[in-house]
Amino acid sequence: MAQRRAPKPSSLSGKTWRVPDLGKVRVATASRRALEDLDRRWGAMRRPEDVHLAWRWTEIVPDMREAFIVYAEDAPIGIWASKSGSPLALEGAAYYRLDYLEIDPARRGDGATSPLLFALIAKRAAEHRASGIVLAAFNVEGLIETYVALGAELGCPRGWNHPPELVPLTFRQVALDELRALIDALQEDPGRALP
Numbered sequence: 001m002a003q004r005r006a007p008k009p010s011s012l013s014g015k016t017w018r019v020p021d022l023g024k025v026r027v028a029t030a031s032r033r034a035l036e037d038l039d040r041r042w043g044a045m046r047r048p049e050d051v052h053l054a055w056r057w058t059e060i061v062p063d064m065r066e067a068f069i070v071y072a073e074d075a076p077i078g079i080w081a082s083k084s085g086s087p088l089a090l091e092g093a094a095y096y097r098l099d100y101l102e103i104d105p106a107r108r109g110d111g112a113t114s115p116l117l118f119a120l121i122a123k124r125a126a127e128h129r130a131s132g133i134v135l136a137a138f139n140v141e142g143l144i145e146t147y148v149a150l151g152a153e154l155g156c157p158r159g160w161n162h163p164p165e166l167v168p169l170t171f172r173q174v175a176l177d178e179l180r181a182l183i184d185a186l187q188e189d190p191g192r193a194l195p
Contacts, residue, residue: 008085010127012068012120017186021112022072024188027120030067030079032058038069038076045105051138052102060100067100068124070117077104078117087130090157095170096125098135109142118150119183122176131173132157136166144169151175 012027019025035057046053060081061067067081080101087094098121107113125133134156137143147169156168
């Protein structure tokens with residue numbers, strides 16, 4: 001059996017951001033203990049009509065190349081995961097593949113968490129030297145509209161295969177630049193050199 005490569009290192013874990021309505025925000029690589037905590041907390045808070053009701057992060061993340069949890073004042077507020085260890089080459093550009101994403105069910109629609117999460121994902125995409133992000137989402141009322149409001153375009157570059165029951169979306173370079181600018185302005189002590 002081939003040994004899995006370690007994910008590309010991230011500088012996100014060494015930074016903090018001061019975000020209005022959320023407080024001090026940080027990012028951490030998803031550990032088994034943190035995933036168990038998410039499953040316990042969020043599993044009980046999901047609504048019966050949630051299409052991802054049965055998601056268990058302890059089962060999802062082991063199949064991913066990387067997964068990050070976002071904390072606000074030490075409470076988990078979001079998580080994302082990617083199966084790909086490097087950007088996908090599609091139509092002559094590099095795209096970060098976003099496979100799974102969830103926001104704390106209590107924070108859905110709060111207006112602060114989704115932009116923050118996507119800004120951090122945009123930062124991660126830049127670490128991979130990706131000029132875009134591809135994802136496929138459930139066709140849930142309000143969800144696709146939220147992604148479009150954050151800068152996503154409906155559709156995907158040729159060559160990207162996604163589950164046919166999901167809606168393909170693409171964040172291109174301009175949208176990623178705008179998202180990163182949002183989070184860069186909120187970084188605490190941005191002048192500090194990190195190892």
